[in-house]
Amino acid sequence: MSVHRNEASTAGQAPRTPAEQRWLEAEHQVLARLERRFPQDVVLGSRVVTRKLWIDIAREALLEVLRFLRDDPELRFEMLIELTCADFLKYPGHQGPRFALLYILYSFRCDAYVRLKVWLEEDDPRAPSATAVFAGAEWPEREVYDLYGIVFEGHPDLRRLLMPDDFTGHPLRKDYPLRGRGERDSFPVLTREES
Amino acid sequence: MPEIDELRRKVGLHAAELLELPDEEGVSARHMVMNFGPQHPATHGTLRLILELDGERIVRCVPECGYLHTGFEKLGEYRTWNQFVPLSDRTQYLSAMNNNIAYCIAVEDLLGLEVPPRGRAVRIIMAELGRIADHILCVGLQGMDLGAFTAMLWSFIERERAYDIFDVCSGGRLTVSYGRVGGVAFDVPIDFEARVKVFIEKVEETVADIEGLLSRNRIWCDRTVGIGVLSREDALACGCTGPVLRASGVPYDVRRVRPYLGYEELDFEVPTFTDGDVYARYLQRLAEIKESIKIIRQLIDNLPPGPVNALGKHVLPGKDLTYSSMEELIHHFELVMPGYGVRPPAGETYCANEVPTGEQGYYLISDGSGIPYRVRIRPPSFYHFAALPKMLQGAMIADVVAVLSSLHVIAGELDR
Numbered sequence: 355m356s357v358h359r360n361e362a363s364t365a366g367q368a369p370r371t372p373a374e375q376r377w378l379e380a381e382h383q384v385l386a387r388l389e390r391r392f393p394q395d396v397v398l399g400s401r402v403v404t405r406k407l408w409i410d411i412a413r414e415a416l417l418e419v420l421r422f423l424r425d426d427p428e429l430r431f432e433m434l435i436e437l438t439c440a441d442f443l444k445y446p447g448h449q450g451p452r453f454a455l456l457y458i459l460y461s462f463r464c465d466a467y468v469r470l471k472v473w474l475e476e477d478d479p480r481a482p483s484a485t486a487v488f489a490g491a492e493w494p495e496r497e498v499y500d501l502y503g504i505v506f507e508g509h510p511d512l513r514r515l516l517m518p519d520d521f522t523g524h525p526l527r528k529d530y531p532l533r534g535r536g537e538r539d540s541f542p543v544l545t546r547e548e549s
Numbered sequence: 550m551p552e553i554d555e556l557r558r559k560v561g562l563h564a565a566e567l568l569e570l571p572d573e574e575g576v577s578a579r580h581m582v583m584n585f586g587p588q589h590p591a592t593h594g595t596l597r598l599i600l601e602l603d604g605e606r607i608v609r610c611v612p613e614c615g616y617l618h619t620g621f622e623k624l625g626e627y628r629t630w631n632q633f634v635p636l637s638d639r640t641q642y643l644s645a646m647n648n649n650i651a652y653c654i655a656v657e658d659l660l661g662l663e664v665p666p667r668g669r670a671v672r673i674i675m676a677e678l679g680r681i682a683d684h685i686l687c688v689g690l691q692g693m694d695l696g697a698f699t700a701m702l703w704s705f706i707e708r709e710r711a712y713d714i715f716d717v718c719s720g721g722r723l724t725v726s727y728g729r730v731g732g733v734a735f736d737v738p739i740d741f742e743a744r745v746k747v748f749i750e751k752v753e754e755t756v757a758d759i760e761g762l763l764s765r766n767r768i769w770c771d772r773t774v775g776i777g778v779l780s781r782e783d784a785l786a787c788g789c790t791g792p793v794l795r796a797s798g799v800p801y802d803v804r805r806v807r808p809y810l811g812y813e814e815l816d817f818e819v820p821t822f823t824d825g826d827v828y829a830r831y832l833q834r835l836a837e838i839k840e841s842i843k844i845i846r847q848l849i850d851n852l853p854p855g856p857v858n859a860l861g862k863h864v865l866p867g868k869d870l871t872y873s874s875m876e877e878l879i880h881h882f883e884l885v886m887p888g889y890g891v892r893p894p895a896g897e898t899y900c901a902n903e904v905p906t907g908e909q910g911y912y913l914i915s916d917g918s919g920i921p922y923r924v925r926i927r928p929p930s931f932y933h934f935a936a937l938p939k940m941l942q943g944a945m946i947a948d949v950v951a952v953l954s955s956l957h958v959i960a961g962e963l964d965r
Contacts, residue, residue: 370661370663373808373813377807403896403897403898404658404659404661404896404897404898405658406898406899408897432785432786433785433788433801434786434788435788435790435901435908435910435927436788436899436910436912436927438912438925438927440897440912440914440922440923440925441923444922445914445916445922446895446916446917456899456912458899458910460801460806462799462801465806467807469899488786488788489783489786489787490786490787490788490789490932490935490936492935493931493932493934493935494788494931497931501622514615515614515615516614516615516618516964516965517615517618518615525620525623526622526623532623532624532626532627
């Protein structure tokens with residue numbers, strides 16, 4: 355998988371204050387440690403967008419990277435802050451895989467956030483479940499499955515979370531229309547006699 | 550076991566699938582599946598729990614959500630950047646002010662826009678007022694759920710006083726829509742400082758009253774001490790933030806870790822408690838109210854002069870200027886026309902903000918047009934509600950309400 359540079363802009367990337375400089379440096383140190391530990395086909399690339407460092411990780415090695423980040427005595431990224439997804443189907447000028455999973459972790463030891471991105475192809479929207487490493491990933495993964503249709507392998511209970519169980523689409527995908535695909539019209543109607 | 554099958558049918562398909570009760574030695578016959586919510590007064594919204602009970606003890610708890618799913622994230626992709634502000638009100642609807650500010654900070658991060666000192670100070674005061682109102686209401690509701698109705702009435706009075714201040718500043722009480730990209734909607738009125746000072750004095754009294762009423766109350770302690778314990782490790786692994794995490798002994802506060810708006814210049818503590826039970830979360834909120842009061846005291850007497858908005862490219866000029874100057878009229882026109890307006894450069898950001906329930910983060914992607922490409926809200930309640938089964942393991946049925954209200958899960962934010 356190649357590195358995807360969909361964010362063409364260079365605006366707003368230089369730190370504005372000494373504190374922002376310090377935070378960005380801490381993130382770069384984490385990246386350096388990741389690159390020392392893992393070969394090039396795991397840490398696919400990195401870029402600074404809006405004064406934050408975003409790291410691309412190969413899907414196959416995701417769990418290994420998460421586990422390393424959590425357990426390494428110098429890193430100790432114990433806190434899973436965020437797990438979400440974005441669909442780049444209609445992003446202007448975007449080349450490459452359609453979905454990007456985003457993992458944000460925080461470490462008290464390094465006082466740093468790490469933002470990992472895992473790119474997924476449209477015809478193979480599967481990713482390993484992070485629940486084995488962070489128990490808190492269970493619900494966010496269910497939500498991503500519900501709204502984007504990404505299948506998390508090894509998830510203990512991968513069901514829809516926000517939408518009804520019998521819903522068919524994945525509403526946050528960019529090719530899903532705002533007003534739905536007629537699901538509203540086919541809602542079962544309860545009459546007064548039945549209720 | 551026809552009764553159990555009947556019960557399973559009544560609580561819905563989920564429960565039947567989820568709670569495959571063990572059949573050996575007639576254990577299942579003793580267990581009962583109970584549906585709690587989504588329309589139960591103690592759920593404060595539309596939360597649902599499916600409880601498997603052995604007598605009065607909880608064997609298993611399965612939280613369900615989605616009953617208030619509004620599709621804010623999808624709607625955000627069809628609105629301009631400023632049009633999302635009213636939607637952000639409705640996520641954590643008890644602290645709309647904080648959500649507005651959190652969202653605007655994230656957009657400003659994309660734009661690289663600096664808010665002038667007065668705007669920042671007004672935002673901090675508003676955010677802290679919102680925090681006080683939310684925390685004190687949470688403590689009150691906790692009291693109400695456990696039968697201490699007085700605490701709730703007292704705290705509601707304070708919340709109304711805070712909303713009065715929001716009312717004179719923004720014109721709204723609950724859904725204020727006060728934040729704007731680049732600042733706030735209006736400058737504060739002349740009597741703002743006086744109102745805030747009166748408010749914080751009253752709040753201090755009420756907090757002391759509530760403490761006197763509850764903190765050493767025998768019944769209150771029996772119902773809360775040692776109930777719903779969340780260990781430090783569990784809290785971290787589950788992504789808990791805010792008062793819930795700090796009550797478990799982790800001093801994580803976004804205002805300290807990644808200060809925004811100038812919190813780094815203010816003198817305040819990050820209180821923590823180590824027990825991680827319902828009582829610790831109650832004490833945590835009271836302690837945080839006191840810190841918020843401290844923050845407001847530092848700002849209210851020397852509110853910097855000047856504009857509240859980063860006047861220029863991204864902020865609407867005032868009506869007086871629009872009607873009197875050609876350039877401002879063109880500027881106004883360009884900002885409100887579809888396809889123009891606030892247009893952050895292509896890029897993405899994740900901006901965290903400490904709202905009363907915890908860390909609310911906005912993950913925004915801009916493609917350079919006037920419409921957000923992706924608006925993701927990281928809801929703190931979502932992670933807290935998911936962690937609920939850990940706290941209810943082996944608890945009594947009467948503790949469910951105590952634990953749930955101590956987490957302060959807001960359905961609007963949970964389901965978005």
